[in-house]
């Protein structure tokens with residue numbers, strides 16, 4: 001998910017949003033102001049409906065954010081870093097830097113989100129009931145609080161459906177993991193129920209589209225998204241399984257060629273590229289200190305007439321955002337950090353901090369292809385695979 005607008009930090013976690021959320025904001029504000037609120041309390045000024053409608057929509061997004069922040073806070077408490085929270089078309093996403101180490105941690109991180117939504121539903125419900133009792137009627141504000149209670153209840157309930165990547169799917173994964181002790185099988189089963197649920201939503205969406213109209217499209221898109229996400233989770237689980245027991249030193253490209261960070265793109269293309277046809281370029285200063293990395297795809301995006309004046313360092317990502325591993329680290333751990341990084345590549349350094357290798361997605365793909373080939377021949381590709 002692309003983060004287009006940075007909103008700031010909450011509990012130390014960067015929070016951003018994707019443009020797609022503006023569409024949802026407008027749709028919800030419109031539905032509230034034009035349909036829901038007038039349906040509960042007719043004959044009020046239009047400005048009142050829209051004022052309360054927009055404020056209610058803001059509170060709805062604040063509720064979504066509270067749900068995600070609760071995941072992030074519990075993840076942190078369980079020793080897992082949180083890269084960022086992004087709000088987008090279908091709600092919020094918390095990107096964790098690694099996976100839970102125990103079924104208990106997996107369960108706690110997942111279940112706190114829906115619990116937060118239920119608590120918010122209770123709070124808004126109490127406000128609605130209290131305000132109604134005090135005023136003796138259902139005013140626009142009472143209806144708005146009631147709607148917020150309802151929508152948070154719905155949000156918590158929907159997220160508890162036991163289908164990955166929903167929170168309920170994570171709860172299911174944690175339960176299966178605890179019972180069998182096998183994380184991969186648990187994750188695969190949760191991802192499969194996610195795919196079934198995705199199909200169910202698509203079918204319901206088509207039926208609703210035929211019976212009611214455009215609203216069905218929402219379920220079709222949501223089902224489609226869940227289906228794709230669940231498939232991706234299943235293949236990640238399988239990939240991680242085939243990489244378990246493999247160490248970074250088994251797959252890394254050793255002693256990578258480094259490049260002077262001040263080299264211009266034109267010089268690289270003229271002098272180096274035919275000698276070093278790489279896709280990853282580690283950048284160093286004159287003393288050999290690592291400054292960052294750039295990639296062929298970053299270089300390719302620079303227009304030809306800027307290549308004489310653009311240096312490699314100008315098209316590199318910040319060093320702090322490049323994952324760094326050690327040779328004896330398990331590959332799945334580094335792989336997870338690579339997936340969460342902008343360029344999907346990692347540096348490998350030894351105990352003295354010297355660059356001894358790089359890992360790119362093609363290194364991992366090559367290893368997996370090798371291991372599949374070797375498995376067919378009945379041999380283990382690298383001696384240390386389960387070591």
Ligand SMILES: [Zn+2]
Pocket residue numbers: 067068071113114159167
């Ligand atoms: Zn959640």
